Amino acid sequence: MVKIQVNKSHTLTGHNDCIYALAEGSDPRFFYTGAGDGMVVEWDLDAPKDGKLIAKLPHSVYALALDSLRNLLIIGHNFEGVHVIDLHDNKEIWSLKVTDQAIFDIKVWGDQLFVGTGDGVLIVIDIPTQSIKKHVKLSSKSIRVMDIALEKMHLAIGLSDHSIKILDLNNDFQPIANLVGHSNSVFGLAYSPDESVLSSGSRDAHLKFWNTENYELEEDVVAHMYAINYLSFKEDGKYLVSCSMDKSIKIWDVESKKLLKVIDKARNAGHGTSINKVVWSSYSQEVISVSDDRTISIWKITEPQHT
Template structure:
């Protein structure tokens, strides 16, 4: 039997508003945060206290994504579009005015950037041409979150209309499936590392496991008290973490659908308000979380055999 041990390593401060966006760098030793204060900050897991400001924009930032191949950071700038920062130079090299809506998520695949907007548009941008390529209207409600299965070449999109739409990246974004099961907005979505499962979570506090061969529902768990804001798999696929508006982080056995650990303020000096995103670092195996409380926490999470 496994027991999960949790140790809070660091609390990082510097943002002046709720921290909404989080992504790992091309070199996963580094990670990036974006916040309501318009600041984008680079953090170093080896020297975590030394955050480095790399951009300051006028509006909130809900979405960040790294193009690992070119070492670019794509910043979703609400009501404007995207700003692209060369991480080798730490300077903006181009930007595109795409939308007057909020941008909730961004993904990179090959030579394309996918931008999900508050009015249900999937905007496709050509990285080499630095230009708008196409837009696909998926809903009148917001696109909240996206996940890519690179081997299957499929894109999963969670929306505020309670649905998850699966598009075929090998066949010009043709629809593959429309998953209906959540009773409110879908905020959290991730393919497992082996791409066999798609896991979703949302405002209804349910976490659902879908078999990605046929997109049938394998498991439904009432996972939190309030909205599940995000989820992230450990690199080996055995565990995942969820974070919630209920101020807790939960560690799950992803293979057996079992809750392994609750991390919160009372037990672990966790966040005091809603936790917006969480990632399981591929560099250190640590978990990084960001919150409305304006802080970033770094957690050591170890599984021990009893």
């Protein structure tokens, strides 16, 4: 088994409340955080110490997404809708009141924006016309997380009704599969870079791997002590990182589905409370994590060199 080394490169502070949202920038040198304090901050991995305030909103921010095509940052503003910031001059250029619910996740797909709401509705927004195109009612429970397989044109949605729904982007959001197996809300969903695997993590602390050929379950791992809050693949697809309410981050070998490394407070001076989001940076190959403890940690992950 590969022995992975972990070193914390930075701890970043500045938010005054739990940090819920984390997104890599169109230029992955930058990343963005959103928190319970309503602040959205831009960070630079080349000079991480000083964040730049991008927006300050009156309610919590749970969801952020980047529109790389137009260099826009989309902010999900709880109970209000979406705010759109032009990152070229850091100004809000439009907003849309789409829901009075919490917004847990947002994804950008071409000219469309997918907004997942607390009342189980997928709202499809046309970005160029800034208008709502469609409402897709999926459940009476919250949409918690989404991921897109761009080649397959599949949209995977994790819900608080314990299910994962796969919709066809080629065919007007028609259902392809309904995955049941988790016994609680699905908070983490990620397609592997080659789209052969969909990984899911839940409040039930299980990590599941689904084969996307037919969406059959390949592996079910009791991965954490408490809820798995988020999942992120390394760019080369070799590793997956999970983060949890149990205050730990875990690194998994994707091929063997085995645990390689635990990052926590005792071993690595990790976070002191629930870790809400984690991203494997495609710029620095570091792992970025955000927590209820109001801090951001950046982790250098190295494999030993074989000679």
